Amino acid sequence: MAENNLRISSNSIFLIFSDLDGCFLDHHDYQYAHTIDQARTLEDLGIPLIFNSSKTRSEITLLCAEIGNHHPFIIENGAAVLVPENYFNFRPKDRTSSAQYEMFQLARIKGYWLECIASLKSDFPGDFVSFQDLSLADVMDLTGLVKGAAIAAMERQFSEPVMWLGSQISKTKFINSLQRKGATVTQGGRFLSVGGNCDKGRALKWLRDLYAANNSIKSVNDLAIGDSENDLPMLEVAMEAVLIRSPSHKFPKVNRADGLYKSKKFGPRGWTEEVSSWLKRHKLS
Ligand SMILES: [Mg+2]
Numbered sequence: 001m002a003e004n005n006l007r008i009s010s011n012s013i014f015l016i017f018s019d020l021d022g023c024f025l026d027h028h029d030y031q032y033a034h035t036i037d038q039a040r041t042l043e044d045l046g047i048p049l050i051f052n053s054s055k056t057r058s059e060i061t062l063l064c065a066e067i068g069n070h071h072p073f074i075i076e077n078g079a080a081v082l083v084p085e086n087y088f089n090f091r092p093k094d095r096t097s098s099a100q101y102e103m104f105q106l107a108r109i110k111g112y113w114l115e116c117i118a119s120l121k122s123d124f125p126g127d128f129v130s131f132q133d134l135s136l137a138d139v140m141d142l143t144g145l146v147k148g149a150a151i152a153a154m155e156r157q158f159s160e161p162v163m164w165l166g167s168q169i170s171k172t173k174f175i176n177s178l179q180r181k182g183a184t185v186t187q188g189g190r191f192l193s194v195g196g197n198c199d200k201g202r203a204l205k206w207l208r209d210l211y212a213a214n215n216s217i218k219s220v221n222d223l224a225i226g227d228s229e230n231d232l233p234m235l236e237v238a239m240e241a242v243l244i245r246s247p248s249h250k251f252p253k254v255n256r257a258d259g260l261y262k263s264k265k266f267g268p269r270g271w272t273e274e275v276s277s278w279l280k281r282h283k284l285s
Pocket residue numbers: 019020021022023189226227228
């Protein structure tokens with residue numbers, strides 16, 4: 001690896017895969033005031049903080065530039081992995097390069113899903129709106145994002161957010177209809193995300209294997225941190241997992257017997273608390 005001094009201990013490297021909204025970022029105001037110091041500590045320790053989010057490439061690129069994170073990240077619920085150029089010596093040939101990142105696509109692009117969603121409009125009248133129906137002002141209003149951030153949120157390449165307005169029964173039918181068309185539908189903090197056959201867990205494994213291959217090691221000690229249902233696939237495949245307490249919903253049910261921790265504090269404060277505990281458990285701080 002060109003520029004990175006990874007922490008290696010007992011022939012193992014340490015990685016953190018983290019969701020953004022409600023975890024690294026506050027659910028309400030999207031701030032990272034309570035996590036930024038811990039992020040800097042991880043950087044000093046040589047532990048990559050890898051964002052694994054339903055957010056777009058544009059959104060995560062902005063955040064990484066702002067906080068000085070130079071590590072790969074995973075976009076749109078596992079649809080693609082973005083790796084800074086020259087970060088890994090060895091990587092798959094099937095990739096596209098632009099704006100100092102290489103992109104490895106793990107799912108089909110958005111156009112197909114837009115057609116699927118549009119075809120369900122008449123069966124579910126008034127039950128949902130998706131990003132393609134919304135103006136910039138609507139998105140700012142629904143998400144609480146400021147203008148630049150809302151524009152970045154609308155630059156989706158692989159998936160379409162849908163806000164559900166109808167009943168729970170209709171919602172289940174809607175999801176089933178999309179699944180029959182091959183879609184993966186996940187519930188995020190605010191929106192249903194409709195995309196291809198991908199999830200945060202498969203993308204985590206893909207990137208974990210790439211780290212292992214590039215560092216000639218067999219064992220990766222990874223921690224996944226999330227708060228919502230769309231985080232479950234990564235919370236179930238990482239060596240250890242943390243659920244962050246949410247002010248807006250209960251803990252989702254994680255299907256694993258051990259290595260699961262639940263934060264006492266909400267959101268970013270819980271994130272910092274649990275990263276500290278993980279560092280102590282592994283004697284890294
Ligand atoms: Mg979240």
